[in-house]
Amino acid sequence: MPETDRESKSRPDPDALLALAGQGRRGKLTVFLGAAPGVGKTYTMLTRARRLKSDGVDIVIGLVETHGRGETAALVEGLEILPRRDVNHRGRVLSEFDLDAALARRPKIIVVDELAHSNPEGNRHPKRYQDVEELIAAGIDVWTALNIQHLESLSDVVAQITGVAVRERVPDTVLSRADDVLLVDLPPAELIERLNQGKVYLPDSAKRATERFFRLGNLTALRELALRRTADRVDDQMVDYLKQNAIEGPWASGERLLVCIGPDPLSEKVVRTASRLASGLNAPWIVVFIERADRESGDGEAAKRLDETFRLAEQLGAETRRIVGNDFVEEILKLARREHATQIVIGTKRQPFPMRLFRQSLPDALAERITGVGIHLVTDKEQPRPKRSVTAKRRMPEGFVRALAIAAATVAAATALGVLIERFIILPNISLLFLLAVLASATYAGHVAAIAAALLSVLAYNFFFINPVGTFTVAEPHEVFALFIFLVAAALAGSLASRVREQAKSARRRAAATQALYDFSRKLSGTANVDDVLWAAVTQMQTTLKRNIALLLPEEADLRLKAAWPPDTELDVTDTMAARWAMDKKETAGNGTGTLPNSPFHFRPLTSPHGVVGVCGFAQAGKPLEINEERALAAILDQTAIAIDRARLSRESLDHAAKLEGERFRAALLSSISHDLRTPLATITGAVTSLRQLGDRMPPESRDDLLQSIEEEGGRLTRFVANLLDMTRIEAGTVNAKRDWVDVADAVRAAVDRARKYFPDREIETSIAPELPLMRGDSVLLGQVLFNLLDNANKYGGEEPISIYARRDGNEIVLSVTDLGKGIAQGDLEQVFEKFFRRGKVDGRTPGTGLGLSIAKGFVEAMGGRIKAESPALRRRGTRISMRFPAAEAEISEKDRA
Numbered sequence: 001m002p003e004t005d006r007e008s009k010s011r012p013d014p015d016a017l018l019a020l021a022g023q024g025r026r027g028k029l030t031v032f033l034g035a036a037p038g039v040g041k042t043y044t045m046l047t048r049a050r051r052l053k054s055d056g057v058d059i060v061i062g063l064v065e066t067h068g069r070g071e072t073a074a075l076v077e078g079l080e081i082l083p084r085r086d087v088n089h090r091g092r093v094l095s096e097f098d099l100d101a102a103l104a105r106r107p108k109i110i111v112v113d114e115l116a117h118s119n120p121e122g123n124r125h126p127k128r129y130q131d132v133e134e135l136i137a138a139g140i141d142v143w144t145a146l147n148i149q150h151l152e153s154l155s156d157v158v159a160q161i162t163g164v165a166v167r168e169r170v171p172d173t174v175l176s177r178a179d180d181v182l183l184v185d186l187p188p189a190e191l192i193e194r195l196n197q198g199k200v201y202l203p204d205s206a207k208r209a210t211e212r213f214f215r216l217g218n219l220t221a222l223r224e225l226a227l228r229r230t231a232d233r234v235d236d237q238m239v240d241y242l243k244q245n246a247i248e249g250p251w252a253s254g255e256r257l258l259v260c261i262g263p264d265p266l267s268e269k270v271v272r273t274a275s276r277l278a279s280g281l282n283a284p285w286i287v288v289f290i291e292r293a294d295r296e297s298g299d300g301e302a303a304k305r306l307d308e309t310f311r312l313a314e315q316l317g318a319e320t321r322r323i324v325g326n327d328f329v330e331e332i333l334k335l336a337r338r339e340h341a342t343q344i345v346i347g348t349k350r351q352p353f354p355m356r357l358f359r360q361s362l363p364d365a366l367a368e369r370i371t372g373v374g375i376h377l378v379t380d381k382e383q384p385r386p387k388r389s390v391t392a393k394r395r396m397p398e399g400f401v402r403a404l405a406i407a408a409a410t411v412a413a414a415t416a417l418g419v420l421i422e423r424f425i426i427l428p429n430i431s432l433l434f435l436l437a438v439l440a441s442a443t444y445a446g447h448v449a450a451i452a453a454a455l456l457s458v459l460a461y462n463f464f465f466i467n468p469v470g471t472f473t474v475a476e477p478h479e480v481f482a483l484f485i486f487l488v489a490a491a492l493a494g495s496l497a498s499r500v501r502e503q504a505k506s507a508r509r510r511a512a513a514t515q516a517l518y519d520f521s522r523k524l525s526g527t528a529n530v531d532d533v534l535w536a537a538v539t540q541m542q543t544t545l546k547r548n549i550a551l552l553l554p555e556e557a558d559l560r561l562k563a564a565w566p567p568d569t570e571l572d573v574t575d576t577m578a579a580r581w582a583m584d585k586k587e588t589a590g591n592g593t594g595t596l597p598n599s600p601f602h603f604r605p606l607t608s609p610h611g612v613v614g615v616c617g618f619a620q621a622g623k624p625l626e627i628n629e630e631r632a633l634a635a636i637l638d639q640t641a642i643a644i645d646r647a648r649l650s651r652e653s654l655d656h657a658a659k660l661e662g663e664r665f666r667a668a669l670l671s672s673i674s675h676d677l678r679t680p681l682a683t684i685t686g687a688v689t690s691l692r693q694l695g696d697r698m699p700p701e702s703r704d705d706l707l708q709s710i711e712e713e714g715g716r717l718t719r720f721v722a723n724l725l726d727m728t729r730i731e732a733g734t735v736n737a738k739r740d741w742v743d744v745a746d747a748v749r750a751a752v753d754r755a756r757k758y759f760p761d762r763e764i765e766t767s768i769a770p771e772l773p774l775m776r777g778d779s780v781l782l783g784q785v786l787f788n789l790l791d792n793a794n795k796y797g798g799e800e801p802i803s804i805y806a807r808r809d810g811n812e813i814v815l816s817v818t819d820l821g822k823g824i825a826q827g828d829l830e831q832v833f834e835k836f837f838r839r840g841k842v843d844g845r846t847p848g849t850g851l852g853l854s855i856a857k858g859f860v861e862a863m864g865g866r867i868k869a870e871s872p873a874l875r876r877r878g879t880r881i882s883m884r885f886p887a888a889e890a891e892i893s894e895k896d897r898a
Contacts, residue, residue: 027136028179031115032145035226036219038194039186041145042066042113046075049111049143053079058108063097065113082110089120099124099131102140109141116150116168121598124577129170130594137585146170148226153275153316156268157225162218171315172275175233183230188219232279255283258341259318260332260362262289263302267309270347270378275316277345277376286339287313288321290331291627303627329365336373343374350379403441403449410437411456415464422465434461439493443501454491513628516544517635524643528650534563537640541565541618544632548619550601552579553644559583559615571617574599579615586612591620606637608645616640680713715758737862738778741888744806744813745772747779751786752804759794763801772806774888775813777863785859786817788852789881793819796879808887816882823871824879832869833857853881860885 032041042064052059060080066073082105085098096119102110112135117128125131132142149158152169159165175181186194195214259274261267271287278285289306310320325331336344348363363377414437418430434457442450463470520540527533534551541549542565550564550571559579561571571579578590582603589595590603601617616637625633687706690698698706745768752764786804793802797819805816824832833853853869860867865885871878 027138027140027142029132029136029174029177030141030143030180030182031175031178032143032182032184033175033226033230034145034147034184035186035223036147036149036191036214037067038191039184041147041184043069043072043075044182044184045111045113045143045145046072046079049079049109050075052109060102060105060107060110062102062110062112063114064111080107087120087122089122094120096120096123097128097131099134102135103138106138106140109143110135111143113145115144115146115174116170118168124596126594126597127170129174133174146175148222148229151175151229152312153272153279154225154229156272157276158222161221162213162215164213171317172279173315173317175229176279176317178233181230181233183226185223185226188216188223191219192216229279232282255281255342256340257281257283257285258332258336258339258344259285259287259313260290260344260346261287261306261309261313262347263306263309264347265305266347266349266378266380267306268312269380270345271309271313271316271318273376273378274345275313275318277343278317283342285318285345286321286335286341287318288323288332288335290323290325290328292324292326304624306627307624307630328362329369332366333370336370341373343376344370345376345378347378347380400448403445404452406445407441407449407452407456410440411453411460413437414457415460419464430465431457431461434458435489435493438491442493442495446501450493450495451491509628513632516540517632517639520636521639524639527643528647530644530647530651531562533640533643533647537616537636537643538563538565540636541616541633544636545618545625545629548601550575550579550617551614551640552583552617553614554583562614571601575601575603575617579603579617582615583612590617592624604637606641606644608641610645613641613644613648680717683713684710712758737781737859737864739776740779741774742777742779742782743774744768744782744815747782748786748804748806748815751783751790754783754787755790755794758791762794764790765801765803767803767805767807769807772808772813775885776888777865777885778859781859781863785856785883786815788856789817792852792881793817793821793879797821809884811887812884813887814882814884816880818878818880820878823877824869826871829869829871833867856881 032045034041046064049059049061060082061076062082063084064072064076064081066076082098082101084095085101087094087096097112102112112128112132115129115132119126119128119131123131125134132144135142148154149162149166150168150170151172153172155166155169192214257274257278259270261270274285274287277283287310289310313320321335323331323335332344335341344366346363346366348361363375367375411434414433418433421427421430437457438450438453441453520536523536524533527536530553534553538549538551541547548565548569550569551562552559552571553562554560559576561569574596575590578596578599578601581587581589581595582605585595586605586607587595588602588604590599590601591597592602600619602620603615603617605612606614606616618633687710691703691706748766748768752766755762755764790802790804798821800820803818805814805818807814833856857867860883863885865883867881867883870880870882
C-alpha cells in the first residue's frame with residue numbers, strides 16, 4: 001500500500017470530528033428507552049439520579065410522573081424538584097413543566113420525564129421534546145424517558161400490531177441525536193405480572209390494558225422493536241468512534257435511499273417504511289416528488305396532503321426534493337444516478353385488470369429500465385371505502401355541474417344548427433358540427449365536459465339525423481360502426497383539446513409567476529436602500545399571498561418591525577418571541593410550527609450567504625400555503641435576503657471608503673506636519689542654542705541673522721497653524737463671512753505688502769483697473785485668500801515674476817494670480833482645491849501642506865464668489881487662479897430697479 005494511502009486511512013474522519021466538536025457546546029441528552037409503560041424507565045432514571053446526587057452532582061427534577069407507583073414516588077424524596085407551572089386548558093388546571101424556571105435554575109443535569117408528552121395550548125412549544133431541545137441548546141444535560149411506540153416512523157407498525165393508534169409521537173431524529181440511549185428491558189411475562197399486581201396502573205385501568213394493549217404478543221413485538229432500535233443506535237455509536245479515532249473496522253455499507261412519493265394517502269406509509277429501512281441500513285435518504293410540467297399538481301386537498309408528507313419526511317431526517325418533469329421514470333433514474341442511490345422505495349397499488357391492459361404502472365416501468373439499483377415496493381392493504389352520507393351523495397361538485405351544462409349547451413347549439421342546415425341542403429358530413437361541439441366543450445370546461453359532449457353528440461346525431469329519424473334505433477349496420485368511430489374520435493379530440501387547455505392554463509400561471517418574479521428582481525436590482533427593498537418585498541408578498549405581511553430586521557441587538565402590510569400591523573409579545581426564535585435558531589417559528597404555534601404569524605428567517613439578515617412573518621391562521629404560493633414565497637424571500645445583504649454590503653463599502661479617505665487625509669496631514677513643523681522648529685532650536693552658548697562672543701551681524709531666522713521660522717509656524725485652524729473652521733461650517741464694503745485695490749495692496757515681507761526676493765507685479773467698483777465681502781478673508789495664492793505661486797512659479805490682475809467683467813469683479821511655472825496638468829485642475837493635494841517637488845521635496853488652495857476656495861465661496869484654476873495650453877507653462885465676485889454697484893442697481 002502506498003504511504004499516502006496509509007496516511008489517509010490513519011487520519012480521523014473530518015465530519016466525525018466536527019460532530020464531536022459540536023457536542024461540546026451543547027448539553028447531552030440521555031434517553032431511557034423502554035418497550036412499554038411499566039418496564040421501569042422512571043425508576044431506573046431516579047435511582048441513577050439519587051446516586052449522582054450523593055456524589056455531589058447538581059441534578060434536579062424538572063418533571064416526573066409517578067402514576068401512583070409508591071416505589072417510584074419514594075425515590076423522588078430528597079431530590080430538588082422544580083415547581084410546576086399551572087396552565088388553564090379547556091376549563092381544567094394542568095400542572096406542566098416550567099421551561100423558563102429550568103433555564104433560570106440552569107442545573108448540571110435535569111430530569112424531564114415522558115418525552116413524547118404534548119403541551120397544552122399557550123406553551124412556547126407544542127411538544128415536550130422541543131422543550132428538551134431548548135434545554136440542550138442552553139448547555140444543560142437532560143435525562144428523559146421514552147417508549148418505543150412513540151417513535152414517528154414506528155407509529156403505523158405499532159398501530160398494526162396492537163390495534164391502538166399512538167397520538168403522541170416523537171421524530172426519530174431526536175433519538176438518533178441522543179448522546180446515550182439506555183434500554184430498560186423487562187420480559188413480557190414479568191410486565192404482565194406487574195400489571196396484574198397493580199404496580200403499573202390502578203386495578204380498573206390495568207384490566208382494560210390487559211385486554212387491549214398489554215397482551216403477550218403485543219409486548220413481545222414491542223420488545224423486539226426496542227431491542228432492534230437500540231442495537232442500531234449502538235452500531236451508530238461504534239461507527240462514530242471508529243471514524244473519530246481512524247480505526248479500520250466495520251464501516252457503514254454506503255447505502256443511499258431514494259424515496260418517491262405523491263399526493264396520495266399511501267405516501268405517508270412509504271415515508272415511514274423508508275425511515276425504518278434507512279435507520280436499519282444506517283443510510284441517508286432523499287424523498288422526491290415529481291410534478292408534471294404541463295398540468296396543475298392537483299386540488300387543494302392533494303397539495304395539503306403532499307405538504308404534510310414532506311413535513312413528516314423532514315421530521316424523520318430525510319432530505320426533500322421537488323422536480324418538474326413529464327417522464328417520471330427518466331427523472332427518477334437521473335436523480336438516482338446523480339445521488340448514487342442504491343435503493344428506490346416507491347409505493348404501489350393493485351390496478352384493475354382493464355387499467356393494466358392500457359397503462360403500465362410506475363414500479364413496473366422502473367423495473368424494466370433500471371439496472372444496478374434495488375427497488376423496494378410498499379403496498380397498502382385494501383380498506384373499505386367510507387360510506388357517504390345522503391347529503392354528500394346528493395351534493396354535486398360545482399365544476400361538474402358547470403361542465404355538464406356547457407356540454408349540453410354546445411350539443412344543443414350544434415343540433416339546432418344542423419337541423420337548420422338540413423332544411424336547405426342535405427349534407428353527408430353533418431356530424432362534423434358535433435365534433436366542433438366536443439372541441440368547444442373541452443376548450444371551455446375540460447375533459448369532463450368533452451366526454452359528456454361526446455356522449456350527448458352520439459345520442460343527438462342518432463336521434464335527429466340517422467334514419468329512422470326521431471328514434472334511437474339504427475337501421476343500417478354501417479351507421480352503428482360510424483357512430484362508434486365518431487364516439488371514439490370525439491372522445492380523443494376532446495381529450496387532446498382538454499389537455500391543451502390545461503397546458504395553456506398552466507403555462508399562463510407559470511408565465512405570470514415568472515413575470516412577477518422578474519419584475520420584482522428588476523425592482524430590487526435598482527434599489528440600494530434597505531427600506532425601499534423591504535417595502536418592495538412586502539408589496540410583492542402581499543400581492544402574491546393575499547395575507548398580512550411583516551418584515552423585521554436586527555437593530556441594536558433586537559428585532560425591529562421595519563415594514564408591514566397593512567402598515568398599521570403590530571406584533572404582540574408572542575409574535576416577537578416567535579420572530580426572535582426564527583432569527584436566533586435559523587428555523588421557522590410561529591403558526592403551523594413546533595415553536596409558539598399560538599401566534600397568528602408564521603415566521604421564516606431571511607438567509608443570505610453571510611447569515612440571517614432578517615425575519616419574514618405572514619398571517620397563516622391554520623391555513624398553510626399552497627405549493628405554488630410556497631414556491632413564489634421562497635423565491636421572493638431568497639431575492640429579498642440577497643438584496644438586504646447587498647444593501648448592507650454597499651453601506652459597509654461606503655463606510656469603508658470613507659474610513660480609507662480619512663486615513664489618506666490623516667496620512668497626508670502627518671506627512672505635512674512631519675516636515676513643515678520639524679524644519680522651522682529645528683531652525684529655531686538651532687538658533688536659540690547658538691545664542692545661548694555663544695552669547696556675546698558672536699558678532700552682532702550673526703546674532704541679527706539668527707534672530708531673523710527665528711522670526712521667519714516662527715512666522716512659518718504661525719501660518720501653518722493658521723491654515724489648520726482655517727481648514728477646521730471650513731469643514732465645521734463655522735466660517736461667517738462679513739458683508740462689508742470692500743475696496744479690492746486696498747485688499748490687493750495689503751496682500752502684496754504682506755507677501756513681500758515673507759518672500760522679499762520674489763518680484764510681484766500688480767495691474768488694477770481704474771474705477772474698480774466695491775464688493776460685498778470680508779476684507780480679512782479676501783486678504784488671506786490672496787496671500788495663500790501668492791504663497792502658492794511663490795512655491796511653484798519658478799523664478800519668473802508673479803502677476804495680480806483686478807478688473808471688471810460685466811457685473812462681476814475678476815481677480816487673478818498668475819505665475820510662469822511648469823503649470824498644472826489638465827487632469828489635475830479640478831483636484832488642486834482638494835485638501836492635501838500637492839502638485840510636484842521643489843528641491844527634492846513636495847513643498848507646503850496642500851491646504852492653501854483648499855482654504856482659498858472655502859473662503860471665496862463663503863463670500864459668494866467662485867474660484868477656478870487654469871493652465872494655458874498654448875504656452876504649456878504657467879498657472880492662473882482666477883476669482884469672480886459680484887460687484888456692489890450691480891447689487892445696488894438691482895435693488896433700485898426692484
